[in-house]
Amino acid sequence: MNFLTIFARNLKQGPQTEAFPLGPAFTPERLRGRIEFNAATCEGCRICERVCPANAIRFAKTPDGMTFDCWHNTCVFCGNCEFYCPTDAIHQTNDWDLSHVNADKFDMVEHGLIPNQTCVECGATALNTAPMVKNAKPPLSTEEYAEVRARCPKCRAKYLKNRKVPA
Amino acid sequence: MSTHNVPETFSIPVGPLHVALEEPMYFKIDVQGETVSHIDINAGHAHRGIEYLTTKRSMYQNVVLTERICSLCSNSHPQTFAMAAEKIAGIEVPERGIYLRTVADEMKRVTSHLFNVALLVHLVGYETYFMHMMQVREIGQDMLESIFGNRQDIGAMCIGGVRYDLDDKSIAYIKGALDKIETETKDIIKTFKTNGSILRRTKGVGVLTHADAITCGVVGPVARASGVDYDVRREAPYAAYDRLPLVVHSLTDGDVWSRAMVRLEEILTSIDLLRVCLRDLPGGPVNINDRPDIPPGQAVTRSEAPRGEVIYYLRTNDTPQPERVKWRVPTFMNWDSLRFMLQDAKVADIAMIVNSIDPCLSCTER
Incomplete structure (x- = not known):
């Protein structure tokens, strides 16, 4: 009897x-799929590299x-990188469709470049990373942020x- | 004709790759006619060297590695590992994190138990009902995927708390899914109590007496079905279990049916616990929001995985990698009891009895 009800419902x-x-x-x-990297907000702390188990x-x-x-063919989609990233520069999209032909196996890579820049103050060549100013008090204004960067x-x-003086 | 009536002993191999046995376990079984007279259990086909690998990875990488030891207890392993690390470092998990750990744990228990009981129905030969039960489990799997982002490796745990958070929308979604699973599970329990095919194949089959259960030191639903009233969640509460109305189910028959019934009753208890957790969910942070170095030390922690008690031993030194990680998984304790359960069983029941201990060889042989 029990099963007949299920049968009727399934029908x-x-x-x-x-x-x-x-x-x-x-x-x-919330599906944890393909990795997306945003070089503009990366602080270059490389914590994602250290916590990545694969x-x-x-x-x-x-x-x-x-x-x-980020090599998607090595990635285990655990999301450790996104969890420990201080600026959400690395993010897991819900795109799960990673099927590809064998010829493309070396292209399954999320690539990003943090470019070099010339320091406006001393002229040295340094990486144009996002500044680590999360704990700065008071928070930086947009102009200040650009200047630091x-x-x-x-x-x-x-x-x-x-x-510190103007506060 | 008369020569056929003489009982002869044959040796038959079951496994390691057996059509009805989902785990790579090898049994050399001596049969007399249709009856099992002697069992030789041989394991070691799925060794992956994970214990060694843990010493090559940092503590934070190991949370993910331990999760991949086993797909059905994939929450209990990182949780117990994180508990050990927290014990060494003296980390206090925030209150909300404690509750969310329980939520993740119980969700995995619901789907794991449903999976095992569904497989039992499959081995009984009731394929239609097997399909139905897997579809019920699918409600739970969709729930895991929607909340955590993955069906099996849910990635809920981190050292110092949990990695996920729940909002009103997801809480409402979980409650809706739990209502559906609860109704269906109650129906399944009714079927298990009344359906002739299931009762005939499982009642009085693969009996593990209370005395044998004590001798083998079995854990989890296998122990509880043999009258050993033991559950780590009650004996040594971790996460939020000391604050929850936990009911430990135990039966006395110790047969395949009892083990399935204990699991089914536990699903209902888990759903109750989940509802209480979601109702009492405190506010605040879900983790310590820090990545502290784990100081040198050692710790032993335990938790109740769906299959039973899992124990972790962790020793750390000055490096980011642990010096030694060792775990004792429930299947290691339970598979010895198969010698008692399979004794004098019928050949046709072997796969069903093996499945009834819910073997997980990827944990045991890692």
Whole structure:
């Protein structure tokens, strides 16, 4: 009797399987899928590289700056990088469709470049990373942030130290 | 004809890759006619060297690595590992984090138990009901995917708390899904108590007596089905279990049916616990929002995985990597009891009895 009710209900509801690939697949908002990297907000702290259990994330110094590579074929989609990233520069999208032909296997990489810049104060070549100013008090204004960003790490520290006065 | 009536002993191999046995376990079974007379258990087909790997990765990488030891207890492993690290470093998990840990733990328990009981129905030969039960489990799997972002490796734990948070929308969604699972589970329990096919195949089969259960030191639902009233959540409360109305179910028959019934009753208890957790969920941070170095030290922690008690031993030194991680998983304690359960069983019941201990060899052989 019990099963007959289920049978009647299932007959009315139709198949439970998803129509994919002919229809859309169930994809929740929070699904942990493909990695997305935003070089503009990266502080270059490289914590993601250290917490990645699969060693899928690599930073490398090049003449143009520092490159970021996340190998999706090595990635285990655990989300440690996103969780420990202080500025949300690395983010997991809910795009799960990573199927590809074998010829593309070396292209399954999320690539980013933190470019070099010339420090506006001392003229040294340094990375144009997002400044680590989360704990700065009072919070930096947009102009101040841009000014800090245009400097090399040494001049950034100097700038923030001298800044205390106007508060 | 008369020569066929003489009982002969044959040795038959079951596993490591057996059509009805989902785990790579090898049994050399001596049978007399249709009856099992002697069992030889041989394991070691799924060794991946994870214990060694943990000493090559930092504490924060290991939370993810331990999660991948086993897909069905994939919350209990990182949780117990994180508890050990927190014990060494003296980290206090925030109140909301404690409750959210319980939420993740119980959600995994619901889907894990449903999976095991569904497989039992499959081995009984009731394929239609197996499909139905897997569809019920799918409500839970969709819930895990929607809340945590993955069906199995939910990635809820971190050292110092949890990685996820719940808002009103997700709490309402979980409550809705739990209502659905609860109704269906109650129906499943009714079916298990009345359906002739299931009762005939599972009642009085693979009995583990109370005395044998004590001898083997079995844990989890296997122990509780044999009358050993033991649950780590009650004996040594962790997370928020000391504040929750936990009911420990135990039966006395110790057969396949009792083990399935204990699991089904536990699903209902888990749903109750989840509802209480979601109702009493305190505010505040979900984790310590820090990545402290774990000082040198050692700790032993334990928790109740869906399959039973899991114990972690962790020793750290001055490096970011642990010096030694060792875990004792429930299946390690439970599989010895198969010698008692399979004794004098029918050949056709072997797969069903093995499934009834809910074996997890990826944990045991890691």
